[in-house]
Amino acid sequence: MLDNQSVIIRLKNLSKTYTTKSGDVHALRDINLEIHQGEIFGVIGLSGAGKSTLVRCINYLERPTGGEVMVDGKILGELNNNELNQTRQGIGMIFQQFNLLMQKTTVENICFPLEIAKVPKDQARKRALELLEMVGLADKAKAYPAQLSGGQKQRVAIARALATNPKVLLCDEATSALDPASTRSILALLKDINAKLGITIVIITHEMSVIEEICQRVAIIDKSRIAECGNVREIFARPQSNIAKTLVFPNHGQTNTMTNTNCCRIVFDGHSSYEPVIANMVLEFKQPVNIILADSKNIGGRAFGQIVLQLPSDAAVAAKMQQYLQMKGLTVEVFEADASLEVSANDR
Amino acid sequence: MTAEQMVEILSSETVNTLVLTITSTLFAYIIGLPLGIILILTDKDGIHPNAVTNSVLGFVVNMLRSVPFLILMVWMIPVTREIVGTTIGNKGTMLPLVVAAAPFVARMVESSIKEVDHGIIEAAQSMGAPTGKIITKVMLGEALPSLLVGFSITITTILGYTALAGFAGGGGLGKVAVNYGYYKYQDDIMTLAVILLVILVQIFQETGMRLAKRCDKRQ
Numbered sequence: 004m005l006d007n008q009s010v011i012i013r014l015k016n017l018s019k020t021y022t023t024k025s026g027d028v029h030a031l032r033d034i035n036l037e038i039h040q041g042e043i044f045g046v047i048g049l050s051g052a053g054k055s056t057l058v059r060c061i062n063y064l065e066r067p068t069g070g071e072v073m074v075d076g077k078i079l080g081e082l083n084n085n086e087l088n089q090t091r092q093g094i095g096m097i098f099q100q101f102n103l104l105m106q107k108t109t110v111e112n113i114c115f116p117l118e119i120a121k122v123p124k125d126q127a128r129k130r131a132l133e134l135l136e137m138v139g140l141a142d143k144a145k146a147y148p149a150q151l152s153g154g155q156k157q158r159v160a161i162a163r164a165l166a167t168n169p170k171v172l173l174c175d176e177a178t179s180a181l182d183p184a185s186t187r188s189i190l191a192l193l194k195d196i197n198a199k200l201g202i203t204i205v206i207i208t209h210e211m212s213v214i215e216e217i218c219q220r221v222a223i224i225d226k227s228r229i230a231e232c233g234n235v236r237e238i239f240a241r242p243q244s245n246i247a248k249t250l251v252f253p254n255h256g257q258t259n260t261m262t263n264t265n266c267c268r269i270v271f272d273g274h275s276s277y278e279p280v281i282a283n284m285v286l287e288f289k290q291p292v293n294i295i296l297a298d299s300k301n302i303g304g305r306a307f308g309q310i311v312l313q314l315p316s317d318a319a320v321a322a323k324m325q326q327y328l329q330m331k332g333l334t335v336e337v338f339e340a341d342a343s344l345e346v347s348a349n350d351r
Numbered sequence: 352m353t354a355e356q357m358v359e360i361l362s363s364e365t366v367n368t369l370v371l372t373i374t375s376t377l378f379a380y381i382i383g384l385p386l387g388i389i390l391i392l393t394d395k396d397g398i399h400p401n402a403v404t405n406s407v408l409g410f411v412v413n414m415l416r417s418v419p420f421l422i423l424m425v426w427m428i429p430v431t432r433e434i435v436g437t438t439i440g441n442k443g444t445m446l447p448l449v450v451a452a453a454p455f456v457a458r459m460v461e462s463s464i465k466e467v468d469h470g471i472i473e474a475a476q477s478m479g480a481p482t483g484k485i486i487t488k489v490m491l492g493e494a495l496p497s498l499l500v501g502f503s504i505t506i507t508t509i510l511g512y513t514a515l516a517g518f519a520g521g522g523g524l525g526k527v528a529v530n531y532g533y534y535k536y537q538d539d540i541m542t543l544a545v546i547l548l549v550i551l552v553q554i555f556q557e558t559g560m561r562l563a564k565r566c567d568k569r570q
Contacts, residue, residue, distance in 0.1 A: 092478065
């Protein structure tokens, strides 16, 4: 289905290398990515993986040192400064620290991109008030950012980013500075504007829960490269790369239970039967299993459950149990504790 | 000296000090403000990094800032005479004052703008703001409270310079203090000149600080 949609952002062999006194630092290597019009696309990675650099290359806040960035039919590297500024008016961006003008009211903040786009003042003001209404802050028109909560500031930032009717909205860790409740409401707002305006949203985050909540597709960045890219449900159920396994594993695999061996993760994808699978398995094998973690998630509107089990130390029984679970139609994935530890050690 | 004479001298020299201070500050900003902005823009983390411009300008500013004002004024006498025609009075003091104060202003402006969160500048860039808009709306707009604090420090510093200039032919309250107090031991008129200087400094400082506080929306 996605294949029929037009590509709005295309990154081709993108790379970014910083030259520092202590040698070259490769922030991005050979990134190839296509983002389709109207989708919510996630980019996830641990800190230092290069995801922030990646999103900054999409609007050329960072100039890539190799490769090509295409946004809405324009190849950014071929534009002069004026044309680049014009193109940027069609690419909104929001940030972790909101980056509002602190000496200006919310309305003046939202008017700023319109002033840059040379929209007449009264028209800009009208549009700003409409946008404030849309993000649910109609009563805060005269407030200064210092008087707003984090979630409200991000709403103003979203309104500001949407002022010039951009086709793309880039979100750089937009919910990372917010509490869980504000995070949820900001994500709901993003989902809402995606549905209403059809705007393409690119979300950069280090939290898998953010991806699970609103993204349709995701690219996982690890050590400056794309480790895995695809449908979020697919990756949640069957992660291929070590980094993907670490990220979908509850608590990023950082729980101390990870020192345990013989762990496996079972994913129910909402189609599973109501049969008490684990209980039946224990009865059948007459061997106890240890439930380490159980969790359910709503991914792209579908319920997914996951359970982390510690299987008996007898390898033969453990293998049979895995087979049993697979036969019941569940996705079973043996989690290698070592893999996650390796990834976290390489974080930075 | 009669009381009337004293009042007349003090009031006319107070006006002289005010005129000299305010006009010099104005010219110092006309030159120093753009210099400070250029220093910020061309910094290696600025939005138009240019190492050559930045280091040459930085060097000139540092050198001028290093020469004590009174020495600079005396050193500049031939230049001042050539350009202005005189080296005494308000006319003769203005040029060295501006030369001394402009680099000071440049550094003040630079440090004020440096306080602006780089993320806000980045946000403006992401909206496609041209450099001119970033300077006026983001850098100057966001740094305004800090710029006003800098302004009040600058104007009081320049007031101090005008008083120093009294030793080298400059006019104003400094001249009164030097001529009557230092050379003629007339403590009464000197004390009054000092009190007037203190009052002027306090007025400038308080006004600047209050303005800065009032216009700062960060609370």
